[in-house]
Amino acid sequence: MAVETNDIEWVVACAASEIAEEDVIRFDYAGASYAVYRIAEGFFASDGWCTHERAHLADGFVLAREIECPLHQGRFDIPTGKPKSPPVCVHLKTYPVRVEGGEVLLGVPAQAQAAS
């Protein structure tokens, strides 16, 4: 299923229809956890865990193009991962996403073993 290009591999996270408009789901892959978003601007992905404390952003609340953490209501800009509202202040890592044949593909760091 995985397709490698340079340092990233593309993995299917879910069907596009699995994420409601202005919503987020959790996707775990190869020991990492991601949050995959659907907003008016399209599909996006970031690290799943908030950069502030231990909370998964997929349990959070999507407001237009921002994700709000469920624990302390800090906010990040979804497309860029930029902190938008305290208490979060550390940038959230984002990942490339593309939609193909109704599936949402996530560009995650290539696994060492996958390179062979």
Place this chain on the structure above:
Amino acid sequence: MSNRPAMVIIGAGQSGARAAHALRDNGWEGAITLLGNEGVAPYDRPPLSKAVLLGQKTTAQCALYDEAFYRDQRIDLRIDANVQQIDRAARAVVLKDGHSVGYQRLLIATGAAPRRLTVPGSTLEGVHVLRTAADALNVVDELSPGRKIAIVGAGFIGLEIAATAIARGCEVIVIEAAARALMRAVPEIVAACLVERHRQMGVDVRFAVQVDRIIGSTMKRVTGVKLSDGTSIACDCVIAGIGVKPRTELAEAAGIDVADGIAVDDTLRTNDPHIFAAGDVCSFPHRLFRRRMRLECWKNAEDHARIVARNMLDRGETYSEVPWFWSDQYDMTIQIAGMPAFGVTTAVRETSAASRIFFALDRDGVLVGASGVGQASEIARDVRIAQELIARRACIDPTLLSDRSVKLKPLLAVEAL
């Protein structure tokens, strides 16, 4: 004293520092003076009772901004400035060292001072409060494994310290004068869920009993407490979490209206048009709840700062944010949106075996509060949606709120803001 137009802020806590930042963000180019007296740069207080006492974070790591920020933003931060008085006629803040700072607009963000025990023995070594970074450094030294900690007050601060002290391997007793925990903040049933968890974790929680005196050794150090029911309990330290009192003294002395806190209008302006107040110190009318209130919480300090900065620049914006509060204890989180105490009926949603949300509706069926207790992943989203519904003054059928199979988000689309 400079004649340049200046924004002056008394109080370098959450609200004061954020307001300074927001003034710049809103285009203020003139001078900004931020007057603090804690001897350290502004910091985030919520970690003090948790990560700092656990030794996971230093107080320095709680700083809201680094030094470069104040330089780059041209914010004149003074960390040892003690204010003598506000001279309204001269529009100047007079410092105890004799200097004064002129203002075009003044923000009073002096916060609140912790109430201290006054029973005999309260001045013994080993009697603490927890409000400042300095307090946290004193308390952290007390929480060694095996030591016995007596916490007076089962409010949020007391219970958070209890959870942290248990994690540190201490023996913990919580002594509360009222019949239950969190009397002012949450419905009884939420408090009961929390207390049950504390007891499971080994905390000895006692209600309807007071500390009559603190007993000390010849070394002037705490050795125990004597309770109103006649029992004596040995302990190595006493930590009081018995509420706070707004620091209104400067405002009162200057003839500014005070009603519990510094009384402001819905733009956070005092009866002096050049003077504003924000955060824990201020008592403000809330449009949604149609009454005056004073809130002691992080989110309110943040939200006030953002609005008050704009209004110091004459934007005239009304404050109407829905209050929101959290507390993290063990692996549980408590989140409160709105004002549950203003409700007369409750609808309960069990989001999982261990997580539930209590919705509070007023006489007219308007949703006015939601309190969630349990796992953040099980309660946060619904409490967040409730917060939006409260902002809309939505009347929601309680049976929908109680039914966990009913998704709440679609209700937002129905209720226009």
